[in-house]
Every structure is written in structure tokens, then in C-alpha cells.
Amino acid sequence: MSNFTILVICTALYLLVCTCIGIYTSRIKVVKASDFFLAGHGLGPIVLSLAMMATVFSAWFILGHQGLTWQVGFPYIAHYAHIPLMAILGLLIFSRQWIVCKKNGYITPSEMYGSYFNSELIRVLVLIIACLYAIPYVALQLRGAGYTFNVLSGGQIDPVKGAIVLGLVVVFYVFMGGLKAAAITDTIQGFLLYIAAAFMGITVVTVILSSGDAGFFATVKGAVAAQGKGYITMPAVGKMWSWPYVLTIALATSGIYTSPSYTMLTMAAKSSRLFRFQAFFVMALAMGIMYYFFSPMIGVGGKAIVTQLKNTDALSLTLIFNHMGPVMFTVTALGILAAMNSTAAGYLANTSSMLARDLYCRYINPEASPQRQVLMGRLMVLVIVFLAIIFSVFVLDYLVLLGTLATAFGLLMLPAIVGICYCPGITKAGVTWGLIGGITAVMLTYFVWRHPLGIHTGGWGFIVNSIVCTVVSTYTEKPSLEMIRKTHGIWDKDIVNKLKARGTADKSIKA
Amino acid sequence: MITGIPKNERWFLWALLAWILLALGPGLQLASKPVFIGYFPLLYVYSVVMFFIGLWLCYMAGYKLKFTVMPDDLENENEE
Numbered sequence: 001m002s003n004f005t006i007l008v009i010c011t012a013l014y015l016l017v018c019t020c021i022g023i024y025t026s027r028i029k030v031v032k033a034s035d036f037f038l039a040g041h042g043l044g045p046i047v048l049s050l051a052m053m054a055t056v057f058s059a060w061f062i063l064g065h066q067g068l069t070w071q072v073g074f075p076y077i078a079h080y081a082h083i084p085l086m087a088i089l090g091l092l093i094f095s096r097q098w099i100v101c102k103k104n105g106y107i108t109p110s111e112m113y114g115s116y117f118n119s120e121l122i123r124v125l126v127l128i129i130a131c132l133y134a135i136p137y138v139a140l141q142l143r144g145a146g147y148t149f150n151v152l153s154g155g156q157i158d159p160v161k162g163a164i165v166l167g168l169v170v171v172f173y174v175f176m177g178g179l180k181a182a183a184i185t186d187t188i189q190g191f192l193l194y195i196a197a198a199f200m201g202i203t204v205v206t207v208i209l210s211s212g213d214a215g216f217f218a219t220v221k222g223a224v225a226a227q228g229k230g231y232i233t234m235p236a237v238g239k240m241w242s243w244p245y246v247l248t249i250a251l252a253t254s255g256i257y258t259s260p261s262y263t264m265l266t267m268a269a270k271s272s273r274l275f276r277f278q279a280f281f282v283m284a285l286a287m288g289i290m291y292y293f294f295s296p297m298i299g300v301g302g303k304a305i306v307t308q309l310k311n312t313d314a315l316s317l318t319l320i321f322n323h324m325g326p327v328m329f330t331v332t333a334l335g336i337l338a339a340m341n342s343t344a345a346g347y348l349a350n351t352s353s354m355l356a357r358d359l360y361c362r363y364i365n366p367e368a369s370p371q372r373q374v375l376m377g378r379l380m381v382l383v384i385v386f387l388a389i390i391f392s393v394f395v396l397d398y399l400v401l402l403g404t405l406a407t408a409f410g411l412l413m414l415p416a417i418v419g420i421c422y423c424p425g426i427t428k429a430g431v432t433w434g435l436i437g438g439i440t441a442v443m444l445t446y447f448v449w450r451h452p453l454g455i456h457t458g459g460w461g462f463i464v465n466s467i468v469c470t471v472v473s474t475y476t477e478k479p480s481l482e483m484i485r486k487t488h489g490i491w492d493k494d495i496v497n498k499l500k501a502r503g504t505a506d507k508s509i510k511a
Numbered sequence: 512m513i514t515g516i517p518k519n520e521r522w523f524l525w526a527l528l529a530w531i532l533l534a535l536g537p538g539l540q541l542a543s544k545p546v547f548i549g550y551f552p553l554l555y556v557y558s559v560v561m562f563f564i565g566l567w568l569c570y571m572a573g574y575k576l577k578f579t580v581m582p583d584d585l586e587n588e589n590e591e
Contacts, residue, residue, distance in 0.1 A: 074554040075543075081534040081558065084565025088527060091572040091579045096515075099581040217550035224552065232552035233543040247535040272581045276573040284569040292562050296555065422513050491515035491581060502512065 003329045004153050010330050015169045018185050022173025025181040033370040034107050037353040038268040039180040048269050049278040050190030051183040054342035057193055060403035062339045063144055067312030069299025073231035075241035080291040082250035086257050087284035095272040096421040100487050109260040110358040116420050117428040125435045127358050129409050130260035134351035137406040139392035141344035142167050148336050151317040171385050174348045175378045182345040189338035196335020199328050201294040204301035207323050223304035245454050252408045252458020259410025261350040352380035405446050408458030412438040415469040424484045429476035434469030516578045534561035
């Protein structure tokens, strides 16, 4: 029996388990909308941590990062500092936004932003950003899955068919069980994909050790030295990977944590204290080890094994296809599929819930029962997958580029989050114009003039958004005192008196 | 105005900014030299050191500082 036949059988079993989880979770009684949309606020430490990890750990890491590490070298590894940065960012914002949502009964990020800034336009803009983020990100996962099936089958399976098969299973279990199904499957997938990445690293070491007497580190050092100065210093590869690019692509990647879809995932936590464990032990430590030690092992070590690639995304698959035995081949390939599966499921569940709550319930049928809302949420899953398939067919960039386009949109929410969590001085007009400016900047610097001046698209979005938001906020009306009391007042009981003392209260009351 | 960060914990924001500039910003130029330390390029060694400093900052934010941890026992006043 060939490796690929074993993989097909194991993939079928794995997809069957995911389907069963979807059916099981669909039987949970929906009394409140949050029972379906937020898994009843019931995600505990293990499920939450692994779901959050699996949602980040996607086709982008498993295929894209390894390939670009292989191509760009150590300047690319330098940008992995986004991993501890994201963990710290999570600690700074998750706990506060969780408590604001819990205290005020918000189910979606659009409700939180729209209510805090008292703005329908912001509510709609958040929804647009959620879609601009989720559609390319889900497209990335589907493309990755199709590509994986294609390469591992030796070209027997068409990439589009592979993407559709995985897409259908994800759609099914998210359709049936919503966030609960996505979170439970993510937990299993979290383990699988970590093992897959470790297996790939071990394979590279084994292959290099078996190919000569020089030893692993000496062989890799020789391969690195042969690439020239640009592989270990900046700027690398066509002068793109200088520090402004490294900084701004890392900031853009951090946009995963500020994206509306991810915000919604954090709202499903059972307790705000769980974020400490998730941030330090899972995100920073476990993922940091994966990024800083396994990824160089695969990407840079791969340089000593694979000298030519038509597409850098193919590195991981080439290693699996050519150098793994049946067990490692199957587990690693399943882990790769799990990475894509889990990420697509998480974003599908959250974005479809937002569309149901913030589009259907808000503007079409405000009296919709929780059951009706859940039905609409399920239908929206189909809409998003359809749009993601269209996107994946027509935008043919590498996986990393697609990923950073998506996260560039996610990062646009940062000023609004900072407004809710830390700075009551950020205003409705500031956030609105900042978002409009940021979306425009991201679009222009990706589709018209890509990464001008060596600054990544996400950096341009961040710069324009932050400057516009700060300047406009300085001259416009602040959020109402009542709203500030309901949010900032949770952690600063004296905030209203402080604002009055600073003389900003009159403006606030007008708002 | 920044809410809910005690004065004795504001150093963390400055430390974070400094770390970002060193780990991702112009600080990277310090290590951008074609030099190996043992088997490893200087840029990689520098990145790993920055990773451990980032880990320490993350530990401080999660387990030592107060402003990142919120009380959990609030009534859910308005949900549906």
C-alpha cells in the first residue's frame, strides 16, 4: 500500500471524526444566541488555548513560513519576534475586552465597537473588516489544502478538488456545531499540527545526518555560507527584507489578534484569567519554540537538502513526499491538513456569527429568535466559503502574501481596541476616519503599489489609521461618560471624576 | 489619558517599546553582520536572545503585573 493510499484512508477517518463532532455539538440546546455563537461562554483552559493556537497556526506557518525561511534566510527568522509580541498584545487587550463584553452582554465585536462608539457606521466597518480579513484567510487555507493534496498525491488529485473536499467537511461541522464544533476540533488539530511540525524538523535532521559525516550543524553552516551574505544579513532578497519591512510585516501579522474574528473567539472564554496561560505557555513558549527552533531546522536545514524549488510553498511538502516513511508521512500530512482545517473553521464560525448578528438581526429582522439567528449563522457559513473559493481562484499570490493581506486588515482594529481598553480619548470620528483611511491604504499598497518604500502593506494601513485616528480624535467629541463608566469604569472606578477634573467632561456629555 | 495602569507598572510599556525597536526595528542592524558565532549566524543568535527577552516580558505581563488581569466575578447585566 502506498503512502498516499494510507494518507487517503487516514484523512477519511480524520474527516469522519470532525463530522461526528459537528453532529454531536449540533445537539446542544440553544436557549440564548451566545450558546451557539460563543459556545455558551464555556471554553476552558485547554480547549481555549489549543483553539487559539490552532487558529493562528495555519497553512501560512506550515507551508508559507518554511518556504520563505528557505528562500530569505535569517532576516525572515528575525520577524518571528511577532510571536512573543502577539502574546503580549493578547495579554494587554484580551482580558479587558472579555470583561467589557461579559459585563455589557455583547456577543460580537461589532456590537462592542458599535455600542461603545455609538456608531452604526463603525459597526458596519467592523463587519466589512471582518469579511476582508476572513475571506482571504479562509481562501489561504483552502488553497493550501488543495495544494497539499495535489503534491502529496504526486499530481493525481486536482488542487481545486482537494480544496473543495476539505472545504465541505469544514463547512459541515461549522454549519452544525458553530464555534463549539470548531473549538473542539481545533483542540485535536492543535496537537496534530504541533507533532507534524516537530516531525518535519526531525526528518530534516535525520536526512542531513544520514547524507554525510560532517554533522548536522556543520552541513547546514556550509549550505548557509554558500548562499552569500544576503542570507544572514539584512537586507535580503532584492533588498526587501530590511528592518522597516521586518517590523511592519511583524506588526501586520499581529493583526491576527486584533481582527474581529479572533476577538470573537476570545469572547467565548470561560474566564478572563485563562488568557495568561494561553499567552505565556501556549503562544509565547510552545509556539515560540516551534518558530525559533523547528522552523529554522526545516527552512534553513532544508537548504542543505533541497536546492531548487519552483514555488517556495512546496518546501514542506517536498520534504514529506521524498523523505518520510509511511507513519511520519501520514501523521505529518494530517497535521498539515489539520492546520488549515482548524484555522478555516475558527474564522468561518466567528465571521458567519457576526454576519448573522450584525447584518441580519440588526438590520433585517431585529426580533429574530435565537434559533432563527443560529439558522442565519449557519447559512452565512456557506456564503463566506463561496466567497473564499472565488477569492482563492482569482488571487494567485503565495500563501504568505495572502496571509499578510488578511492580517493587515485585522490590524486596523487596533486603535479602536486601544480606545475601549485604555484610551477614552479615542473618538467615534477618529476611529471611523482611521478605518476608512486604513482600508484605503491597505488596498492601495497591496493591489496598486505593493509595499512602497520597503514598508509592508500592513505597516501602511497601521500608520495611516493611527495618524488619522489620533488627529481626528483630538478635535472631536469623546465617547459618552455613561459608556466610559461602563467600560473603563470596570478597572478604573474613578475615571469619570478624573475626566471631569481634566475638563473633558463637557465634550463627553455632548456625545 | 491611559486608564487602569498603575504608575509603578508603566515601565512595562516603555520596556515593550524598547524591545520592539530592538527585536524588530533598527536594533536588528546591530546584528546584521556576516559573522558566525560557532555554527550560528549572529543575526540568528540575536533573534533568539530577543525571543527570550520577549518571553520574559510576556511572563511579567501575565503573572507579575496587575493591570493585565481583570476581576472575573462580574454579573452579566445585559445579555439578551
